[in-house]
Amino acid sequence: xxxxxxxxxxxxxxxxVILALGLGTWLLRFSFLGIIGDRPLPPVVQxxxxxxxxxxxxxxxxxxxxxxxxxxGEPDAARLAAAAVTILAGVLSRNVLAAILAGMVAxxxxxYLVPLLAG
Amino acid sequence: xxxxxxxxxxxxxxxxxxxxxxxxxxxxxxxxxxxxxVATDAGMTMVQTMAFSVVVIAGAAQxxxxxxxxxxAPLAIVILTALAVNLRMAMYSxxxxxxxxxxxxxxxxFAAYVLMDQNFVAGLAEFQRHPExxxxxxxxxxxxxxxxxxxxxYAVTWVGIVFGRAIxxxxxxxxAVPITFLATVxxxxxxxxxxxxxxxSVGVTLALWWMPYSTGLLVAGVVAMITGATVETLxxxxxxxx
Numbered sequence: 001x002x003x004x005x006x007x008x009x010x011x012x013x014x015x016x017v018i019l020a021l022g023l024g025t026w027l028l029r030f031s032f033l034g035i036i037g038d039r040p041l042p043p044v045v046q047x048x049x050x051x052x053x054x055x056x057x058x059x060x061x062x063x064x065x066x067x068x069x070x071x072x073g074e075p076d077a078a079r080l081a082a083a084a085v086t087i088l089a090g091v092l093s094r095n096v097l098a099a100i101l102a103g104m105v106a107x108x109x110x111x112y113l114v115p116l117l118a119g
Numbered sequence: 120x121x122x123x124x125x126x127x128x129x130x131x132x133x134x135x136x137x138x139x140x141x142x143x144x145x146x147x148x149x150x151x152x153x154x155x156x157v158a159t160d161a162g163m164t165m166v167q168t169m170a171f172s173v174v175v176i177a178g179a180a181q182x183x184x185x186x187x188x189x190x191x192a193p194l195a196i197v198i199l200t201a202l203a204v205n206l207r208m209a210m211y212s213x214x215x216x217x218x219x220x221x222x223x224x225x226x227x228x229f230a231a232y233v234l235m236d237q238n239f240v241a242g243l244a245e246f247q248r249h250p251e252x253x254x255x256x257x258x259x260x261x262x263x264x265x266x267x268x269x270x271x272x273y274a275v276t277w278v279g280i281v282f283g284r285a286i287x288x289x290x291x292x293x294x295a296v297p298i299t300f301l302a303t304v305x306x307x308x309x310x311x312x313x314x315x316x317x318x319x320s321v322g323v324t325l326a327l328w329w330m331p332y333s334t335g336l337l338v339a340g341v342v343a344m345i346t347g348a349t350v351e352t353l354x355x356x357x358x359x360x361x
Contacts, residue, residue, distance in 0.1 A: 007197060008162050017133055017184060017197050018167065022174030030231035032213035036220065044348075049214040051316040051347030052266045053240050055302040056207040056340040058317045059324030060179065061297045066325070068294065069186075079294050086298050090305025094272045095144045099302035 077114055083105035129259040132252075136238075136263020139245070143237045144271050149295035150178050151272050155279020157182065161189045172276040176269055177235065180204045182296065205257075206337055210344075211239040218246040219261060221254030230258055231247050233265025240303055311354060316347030 007013045065083040069074040086103030093099060151172065158168040163185075171181050184201040192200070211234055219230055242261045246252075308314050320343035327335025 004207060006191065007194055011167075012194065013194050014163065014167050014188075015170075016194060017188070017201075018170050019173050019203050020198045021180065021184060022176075024198070025175055025177050025205045025208060026232055028202070028205055028208040028233040029212050030228060031209045032216045033219060033227045033231050034224070036213075036216050045213065046217070047348045047351065048344045050212060050351075051313065051344045052207060052210040052214055052225050052340075053236070053304055054313045054316045055320050055343030055347060056210070056336070057236065057300050057320075059301045059320040059336050059339040060204070061341070062321040062324050063328060064294075064297045067300075070294070079297075082294060082298060083301055086301040087305045087308075090302050091308055094306040094309075096302045096306060097145060099305060100145060100298055103298040103302060104295070 078107055078110040081110045122128065128306050132256045132259040133263035136260040136265075137267040139241060140238065140264045143241070143268060146269055146295075146299040147272050148275050150299060151275030152279035152282075153295065154178065154185075155281075157275045158185050159280050161185050165277075169273070169276060172273055175231065176272060177205055177208070178272075178296070179198075179236075186253025203334065203337060207340065208234060210340075211236075214243060215239065215246075215261070218243075218250075218257045219254055223255070224260035226255070226258045230261050231264065233262060233269050235265065235268055236300070236303060238264040238268055240307070240330050298323060307360055310349040310351070312347045315350045316343045319343040319346040 007017060061083075065079060066075055068076055068079050070076075071079075080101045085106035086099050089102035090096065090099035154172065155168060158166070158171060158181075165173070171184075175181055175184075180201040183204045184197050187197045187200055212231065215230075215234070219227060222230070238261060242257075242264060245260065246257055305318070308317060320339050323339035323342050324336050327338055329335070330338070
């Protein structure tokens with residue numbers, strides 16, 4: 001059992017987290033859709049926003065690939081290989097589903113292959 | 120007040136959105152299962168865990184919040200950090216506005232509720248292929264895809280709460296999340312500008328990992344967006360000479 005955190009110790013605090021996070025997230029999602037409406041954005045802003053997914057998601061993922069919490073932050077061959085295979089499959093196939101499948105196969109196969117190759 | 124009749128293709132766009140969401144269920148499945156497991160393991164009740172998935176409906180932020188609660192972080196830090204993880208939603212919202220901005224307010228409010236990484240990327244790709252479609256039809260497609268992702272998200276959270284404990288740790292389900300994100304983003308690496316943005320994102324995030332509460336990720340996101348736009352500008356300027 002993990003030690004109880006200040007938030008877990010009082011049920012109302014969990015509800016505050018859920019409601020504040022729900023409202024705050026919705027406001028972030030609604031911000032431009034709700035306030036700006038169909039007025040056009042400046043071309044510079046549109047150009048910047050084209051890069052939002054490739055600018056945020058790789059950074060969001062990188063620490064989890066290099067220092068996974070499940071191994072206590074130690075780099076792990078299976079996870080590194082799975083990440084590399086997923087990126088390669090995604091770039092080559094342009095297919096999200098194929099990339100996920102390739103990555104999961106690598107994740108589960110590498111722990112079996114590494115002892116074979118090392119032995 | 121008599122509302123105008125919806126364009127005839129709205130229902131079809133909605134169904135097409137639902138179908139487009141189907142392949143992503145292989146993503147949402149493990150992700151939601153894992154959230155049910157992790158939240159229950161952290162000591163949350165079934166009602167609290169389900170409320171998390173229904174009210175917040177944002178996987179990465181939900182995981183971030185539960186992680187911080189387990190780490191013993193105070194209330195304000197839990198909320199602010201999870202919101203920081205979701206700041207990208209405001210950027211998504213801005214990127215979708217040229218396409219969905221003309222739809223009725225209630226449609227936009229609901230589209231905002233179901234706005235996620237997967238339907239943002241797939242939706243924007245669809246709208247860039249068919250920019251001429253009316254805003255209402257685009258919104259119907261987007262909401263269809265959002266519900267196609269959101270309803271299974273609630274369901275698998277529940278399944279995760281009930282059955283998640285039976286999954287042994289060696290299945291490395293934690294890594295379904297990074298694989299999903301990488302698979303979503305790697306087909307987008309189709310130009311030098313996109314690759315430059317992705318590399319910058321990783322490099323700056325890792326360099327700023329010492330900054331508290333994921334704030335380095337936000338800096339990296341902004342720097343990487345500027346990098347992508349700058350590389351694009353430089354390459355289009357050079358092309359006529361080449």
